[in-house]
Amino acid sequence: MIRFCIWILERALLPDFASPVIGDLIEQQDRGSLWMLGETLSALWCLHRPPRLGGSLLRSVVSDLRVAARLLRRSPTFTIVSVLTLGLAIGATTAIFSVVEPVLLRPLPYPDAEQLVFVWERDPDGARDNVGFATFRDLITQSRTLERAAAIGDWQPTLSDKDDPERVQGDRVSWSYFRTLGVRPAVGRDFTEEEDSPGHSDVVILSYGLWQRRYGGDRAMIGRPISIDGNPYLLAGVMPASFDNVLTPTAKIWRVLGYRDQPWACRTCHHLRMIARMRRGEALAATQAELDVIMTRLVTAYPKEYASIGTVVGRIQGETTRNVRPALLALCGAVLLVLLIAVANVVSLQLARATRRSEEFAIREALGASRSRLIRQLLTEGLLLAALGGVAGLLVAYTSLPQLIRQLPPTLPRLSAIRIDVGALGVVTAIVVLLALVMGLAPVRGRSGALADTLRAGRRLTGTPNHATRAMLVVGEIALAAMLLVSAGLLGRSLIRLLDVDAGFDATHLLTLEINSSGPKYPNDTTVFDYHDRVREAVRALPGVTGVAVANQLPLGGNVDTYGVTDPANVPANPELVPSGDRYAVSVDYLETMRIPIVNGRGFTASDATAGGSKVGLVSVALAQRMWPNENPIGKRFRVGGADAPSRTVIGVTGNVRHSGLDAKTTMQWYIPERQSLFADNEEILIVRTAGDPAALAAAVRRTVRAIDPTQPIDKMSTMDDVVSASTSQRRLALVLFGAFAVAALLLAIAGIYGVLAGSVSERARELGVRSALGATPRAIISLVVGQGGRLSLLGIALGLGGSVALTRYLRSLLFGVAPDDPATLAGVCVLLAAVTLAASLIPAARAARIDPSTALRSD
Amino acid sequence: MLGELEQVVLLAVMRVGRDAYGVPIHDEIERRAGRDLTLGTIYKTLSRLETKGLVASHVGEPTSQRGGRRTRCYVVSAAGKQALQATFKSLRRMASGLDVGLEPST
Numbered sequence: 001m002i003r004f005c006i007w008i009l010e011r012a013l014l015p016d017f018a019s020p021v022i023g024d025l026i027e028q029q030d031r032g033s034l035w036m037l038g039e040t041l042s043a044l045w046c047l048h049r050p051p052r053l054g055g056s057l058l059r060s061v062v063s064d065l066r067v068a069a070r071l072l073r074r075s076p077t078f079t080i081v082s083v084l085t086l087g088l089a090i091g092a093t094t095a096i097f098s099v100v101e102p103v104l105l106r107p108l109p110y111p112d113a114e115q116l117v118f119v120w121e122r123d124p125d126g127a128r129d130n131v132g133f134a135t136f137r138d139l140i141t142q143s144r145t146l147e148r149a150a151a152i153g154d155w156q157p158t159l160s161d162k163d164d165p166e167r168v169q170g171d172r173v174s175w176s177y178f179r180t181l182g183v184r185p186a187v188g189r190d191f192t193e194e195e196d197s198p199g200h201s202d203v204v205i206l207s208y209g210l211w212q213r214r215y216g217g218d219r220a221m222i223g224r225p226i227s228i229d230g231n232p233y234l235l236a237g238v239m240p241a242s243f244d245n246v247l248t249p250t251a252k253i254w255r256v257l258g259y260r261d262q263p264w265a266c267r268t269c270h271h272l273r274m275i276a277r278m279r280r281g282e283a284l285a286a287t288q289a290e291l292d293v294i295m296t297r298l299v300t301a302y303p304k305e306y307a308s309i310g311t312v313v314g315r316i317q318g319e320t321t322r323n324v325r326p327a328l329l330a331l332c333g334a335v336l337l338v339l340l341i342a343v344a345n346v347v348s349l350q351l352a353r354a355t356r357r358s359e360e361f362a363i364r365e366a367l368g369a370s371r372s373r374l375i376r377q378l379l380t381e382g383l384l385l386a387a388l389g390g391v392a393g394l395l396v397a398y399t400s401l402p403q404l405i406r407q408l409p410p411t412l413p414r415l416s417a418i419r420i421d422v423g424a425l426g427v428v429t430a431i432v433v434l435l436a437l438v439m440g441l442a443p444v445r446g447r448s449g450a451l452a453d454t455l456r457a458g459r460r461l462t463g464t465p466n467h468a469t470r471a472m473l474v475v476g477e478i479a480l481a482a483m484l485l486v487s488a489g490l491l492g493r494s495l496i497r498l499l500d501v502d503a504g505f506d507a508t509h510l511l512t513l514e515i516n517s518s519g520p521k522y523p524n525d526t527t528v529f530d531y532h533d534r535v536r537e538a539v540r541a542l543p544g545v546t547g548v549a550v551a552n553q554l555p556l557g558g559n560v561d562t563y564g565v566t567d568p569a570n571v572p573a574n575p576e577l578v579p580s581g582d583r584y585a586v587s588v589d590y591l592e593t594m595r596i597p598i599v600n601g602r603g604f605t606a607s608d609a610t611a612g613g614s615k616v617g618l619v620s621v622a623l624a625q626r627m628w629p630n631e632n633p634i635g636k637r638f639r640v641g642g643a644d645a646p647s648r649t650v651i652g653v654t655g656n657v658r659h660s661g662l663d664a665k666t667t668m669q670w671y672i673p674e675r676q677s678l679f680a681d682n683e684e685i686l687i688v689r690t691a692g693d694p695a696a697l698a699a700a701v702r703r704t705v706r707a708i709d710p711t712q713p714i715d716k717m718s719t720m721d722d723v724v725s726a727s728t729s730q731r732r733l734a735l736v737l738f739g740a741f742a743v744a745a746l747l748l749a750i751a752g753i754y755g756v757l758a759g760s761v762s763e764r765a766r767e768l769g770v771r772s773a774l775g776a777t778p779r780a781i782i783s784l785v786v787g788q789g790g791r792l793s794l795l796g797i798a799l800g801l802g803g804s805v806a807l808t809r810y811l812r813s814l815l816f817g818v819a820p821d822d823p824a825t826l827a828g829v830c831v832l833l834a835a836v837t838l839a840a841s842l843i844p845a846a847r848a849a850r851i852d853p854s855t856a857l858r859s860d
Numbered sequence: 861m862l863g864e865l866e867q868v869v870l871l872a873v874m875r876v877g878r879d880a881y882g883v884p885i886h887d888e889i890e891r892r893a894g895r896d897l898t899l900g901t902i903y904k905t906l907s908r909l910e911t912k913g914l915v916a917s918h919v920g921e922p923t924s925q926r927g928g929r930r931t932r933c934y935v936v937s938a939a940g941k942q943a944l945q946a947t948f949k950s951l952r953r954m955a956s957g958l959d960v961g962l963e964p965s966t
Contacts, residue, residue: 016907017903017907018883019929020929020930020932021882021899021903021931022927023922023926023929023931024881026926026929027883039899042898042901043903046898046900046901046903047900047903093865573875
């Protein structure tokens, strides 16, 4: 900064002052670069060298700027409205583009990132499915187009080396994970191939942030054991601060996979994601074709272990943003509409001003100002206005972007890369310059050349040519506003429909939290179950608690824990083709606590909570119908988890529960008492039903659980209502933004139609005066003006509805239970727009009716 | 009659005494009058005063602290002091008899 200031000053200051001023600045440079910049600008202003070449041009530009600034100050309403309008629109556009650019467009921060792909198994319905370890291994060893690959599994360890145990999100990854991405640890070393095997895999790598936060960036720790889940793990290395893990943005710790020859390394154990790096020069289509061939071979070789029929290969960026892409693109479209409306509005304001100033220009021309000089003056005014709007927009973007980021899902890749960057600034600048040209030239177009014409125009009875342009702009604004309102309306109706969906349980008055039982204190399943029982008993004793249960997962909680359900009496040839259901290993009071209805048979009783007794289970209506259509499911038997797993007797049928989302297709559930489960879950959800506000009990519940075992972390505490609403958060975000844009558009359209009518009334004052002198009643004059507004409004609404029908189909993936051309929404928007534009025309109409004919005529 | 900025700068130059260049003049004005003028404004005022013959300037020594740049030091000329006197006199005359606290306490 200081070098730049000196460079400028040396060239631009009067020679007598250059050296003293620069010396003074250097002497004081510790006052900061902002001070330096201010001083430099001031010195340039006060002591600049008289320009040699083009001096008169510069002088006249400066004088144009001064005149423009004075004019803008003299009409503050116009200036404020224009700058605010531009600022909001430019700011919103910049903010949205600042999100979209890094998330959807910018290449991922890995070398040759376009060679990185996800590989999924493709189910018969085309859906993507995780791969099992054996499949992963076969795909990479048999493929020629893939250079490297890595498998990723979920891992949530508890850091247990200090007094406060902490659950962190992590991943278990193949030793080749970071090598596949093309990144290396900043400190320490990467995983080795030998470590990727059972017995050697207690090795971790930390993210830079976690290393700094929890371990103070201690280099001495690298290569030594740290305590995780109560066991020692070797800390091999730390990733660089700049490493952005787009595959699991929330993961802060990685453990080597070590799956080889383990029972869960099977083909049917679909819990790994597979990434791969294609060899340089390989095309996606070639890789896809090759992997499909390999997959077909595998399916033929192991017919009983695959339900899939091929693979899906997709670039990492596209795959990780698949869910948010439609919403982000829709928002881009919406914000562009807002920008268009804002431009239309400001141009319209500028035209109105030009009409008022036409006499001024005529006189200036008559006094000898050249036409080009007048155009330059107008351009300067437009440029100044656009620059002010640009600055306001930048301000809006800076303040709104952090809010926007906070609303985005934390699992969105590249969140950390979102900032107002040069690209977005470039967009703003381009917009501003474009606006300057449009705004600057619009009034000149409406100007007729000769003084006499213009001065005579003052005596015209009707409007000026500018008026038609403004009317067109208003029609456009109303049309754009209608499109935004329809979109917002459709999204709003979708959310209402969604929240009306019966989730299958009663979410009110429920507090949920995740409790843990890992480490040496819990060597076997019984100790874990006992711990759950102790926690339930203690929490039930709290005042205000009416029910307590534990479960391995929550409906709408974002968990996926499904198992194939087999009828032992009817095993299909390919066991992989059995229906899969959400696994609920629960305490016996779970259904009662969640208020999930039993539609047939009975629920669990205390006697079911034993490991020894006969194994029982409940199935949801959907699962029962799928397994035993048109039969009574009570007394039937089912088996989960392999051919050697015990079979269980169905004792009851439960209502369906929305497990994976209110808007997702219904899944099937099966419930078993946790003590009859094949294994205990170390992470368990505690569900507390309360008499009053569940949030009020949060602290007491936390204290109680902690008192039972202070070494175990408590995580994800929230009310069930919040869990449900979080499952709709992306829709909410889209709705809030669309709603805000639509309201802004509506306000701008109202301002637009008001402005046009008010301008037209004052221009037509004489005509209206003549009309009322000739006997027109105030009523007739009001209907004249309102009719004028009504025609514009109707035309705009008609165009807007046409545009909506054309555009809202791009919203389809964001809609739920509402068609893109939902008649109720369209009709509602029509009525709303008609009503507000009518209201906006009433004020100018009333003013028109009050025009006193004698005053109007005398002013001639 | 001197402008208000001119009076402040002239007085500051007199207060600083030897080696009155931009930085000490600025600091003196900030300390006494509580005004944070930019160096550009100060030098512009000084250059106007020099044209009127109210101050004289000479080039000082370069120092390493200033990146080898010379200072430009100012002293108030006799005409400058007279101009200040004339300004103050007329101000006093304008204020005499008015209760604005400008009467010299006698």
